[in-house]
Amino acid sequence: MNRSTRTFLAMPLLMPCLLAPGLAVGQERSARPALESIVVTAQRTEENLQSTPVSVSALDASAIERLQIDSVEDVGQVMPNVLIRPVTGGSAGITPYIRGGSVTDGANITSEPEVGIYIDDVFQPRAAASFIEALDIERIEVLRGPQGTLYGRNSSAGALKVITRLPGDTARLKAEAGAGTWNERYAKLSVSGPLGADGRLRGGFAGIVRDRDGGRQDNLTQGEEVGAEDYAGFQTDLYYEGNAWDGRIKAFYSDYESDGLYSSAVDPFALDRPFDEIPFTSGDIEDVLTPFPSYTDTVQYGASLHLTRDLGGTNTLSSITSWAELEDDWAVGFSGGVPGAFLGIPGGGFVELFERESLSEQDSVSQELRLDGTAMEGLLNYQAGLYYFRETGTQSITSAIFFGPAFTEFDVTTDSYAVFGQASFNVTADLSLTVGGRFTRDEKSLDALVAGQNVNRSDNFEEFTPRVALEYQLNQDVFLFASYTEGFKAGGYNGLGATPQALDTPFDTQTVSAWEAGFKSEFLDRRARLNVAAFFNDYEGLQQQSVTNAGVFITENYDAEHMGIEVELSAQLTAALSIWANGVYQDSEYTDVSASGGSAIGALTGNRMITVFDEQVSAGFDFSTIVGPGTLAFGANINHRGDHYSTADNAEIGHVKDVSLIDAYISFQRDRWKIRLSGKNLTDENYWFTGFGFSLVQARFMADPRTWRASVSYEF
Secondary structure, X not given: OOHHHHHHHHHHHHHHHHHHHHHHHHOOOOOOOOOOOOEEOOOOOOEEHHHOOOEEEEEEHHHHHHOOOOOHHHHHHOOOOEEEEEOOOOOOEEEEEEOOEOOOOOOOOOOOOOEEEEEOOEEOOOOEHHHHHHOOEEEEEEEEOOOOOOOOOOOOOEEEEEEEOOOOOOOEEEEEEEEEHHHEEEEEEEEEEEOOOOOOEEEXXXXXXXXXXXXXXXXXXXXXXXXXXXXXXXXXXXXXXXOOEEEEEEEEEEEEEEOOOOEEEEOOOOOOOOHHHOOEOOOOOOEEOOOOOOEEEEEEEEEEEEEEEEEEOOEEEEEXXXXXXXXXXXXXXXXXXXXXXXXXXXXXXXXXXXXXXXXXXXXXXXXXXXXXXXXXXXXXXXXXXXXXXXXXXXXXXXXXEOOEEEEEEXXXXXXXXXXXXXXXXXXXXXXXXXXXXXXXXXXXXXEEEEOOEEEEEEEEEEEEEEEEEEEEEEEOOEEEEEEEEEEEEOOEOOOOOOOHHHHOOOEOOEEEEEEEEEEXXXXXXXXXXXXXXXXXXXXXXXXXEEEOOOOOEEEEEEEEEEEEEEEEEEEEOOOOEEEEEEEEEEEEEXXXXXXXXXXXXXXXXXXXXXXXXXXXXXXXXXXXXXXXXXXXXXXXXXXXXXXXXXOOOXXXXXXXXXXEEEEEEEEEEEOOEEEEEEEEOOOOOOOEEEEEEEOOEEEEEEOOOOEEEEEEEEEO
């Protein structure tokens, strides 16, 4: 690191030292209601958010409801440096980005994420956006930066953790029904409680059924409204709490069907205009022209078993076993409908120049063993463990690009092994040093048929990823931390390469070296919090995808640098009014073709990294008051995100404009009943979340317009 980078990272550590006297003065003022303490498990043990040496944001069940977190995608509306968008292959999958880290082609089984999604500490290799609707969620945590020690599996950019509610020793029930945009109808139910007189055995169930009609977009060529969805999902939960051990077994099922994802074509002869002035061929992004019918049909199911054994003293042994199956079928017309006149086809009308249908199945199993405890009379806290993950999958892809048919079939297997450990030594009562590391080995095999030729490969990728962190409790309300962490993502295969040579040339391992420094503080009698973190990420072999003029997608390795600062502020101004805000300022650049590989087909050097916006600001408030026999509550939040590129080539077709989105809600609760009206994107911003192109194929994918929901619920 150069001197300016070191100064940049030191700023968050210097700020609280300067502010500490002022914070202490503020604490002598009034004794208004304080912010509630937030417990997180970012380091796999329960800790107070304000004394965790990790950049982590958390939402409890109440905040999830208030902020309308109906799917994983919604998390990006309220958390800093997080963006979760749909994939472009079908309407069910998601592409999560944290600090710019993402996935190259999420609808393909040869692709893997850089952001790990975990449900109750179980890694989800292939997650659908809507799946969390079926869960009884207690908390969502987002960990920013490499999680290469305690999580490891494809979490080199960060991790998104969903923690479901553990069945309690008292009965609980919540039922909700509602309606919304596009004639949406839904019903949700969660119930839990003891199953025996002593309360040791407890059970739970959560589920949802939801459907909506078309109307999200109009297909002018097919003469129908598109965007219809049908979804059903549930989870069952059985928990036993013994004297020396406890166990939890869960099972889930999710079934999603829709009439697919539709792209909107832009004029390929107007690409020299500013990116936000390029006209859509149909005249509006909400109108599509393709004659090709899209669809998505996704089924997920599986189970997990969590066991914890008290070994005596402060030592515990934990085991997490999981199994999951995914069937994911979809079809998309990627060009969005191109006028036949562009190709000299008489008679007018529109044609689809890039058709693709995919049929795939994946199954995965994982096993983790972890030992937690303390030693040296509490001076040393440690964790150590073993991890195994196996995923097998098949996928057949039928494509037609410029009417030329192509067929590719994959059979992919990944075995991942890891050993990890972390120890924190309490140097003094206020100063701790943490050292950890993880060794990972991924063994991958590929059997494929592409362009009539067989491709068979076996490749191994391995890496050791260390972590060193220093934390210091400056005073009761100011916590300082600094860390160095490395992240790792194994190399892989160009599943969209479309040629035997491309598929037989794997892209290389990606690593990141991350420096971070920050502080977490509380002031004004704990009525306010201010958390700040600065980071610098140095990538080697960053896996980025480019497309040729023939429609061949190639993933290559590039080096890159990414630095930024993140700020989070929240305050309980009165018993009735709370406010919050967060912001990000950052910069990024591809610095070179990696020494480990890359043919510079994308010529990315000097470009901005994908989905790295220069600035992002979010803010919101919540207010509640007694009105007659009940409580009236309302709130709103805004998220402004700067322009950014959704493709590594920084082409104007993939240039996403800056946007400000406003959400709001109002509710009235009387006893156990609540009615609620909520809305998203209230100003009806018309924008796209990604775009790509080659030759006459130039298309963008529309983000959701204004939507609303009304609901009634009962809870005890």
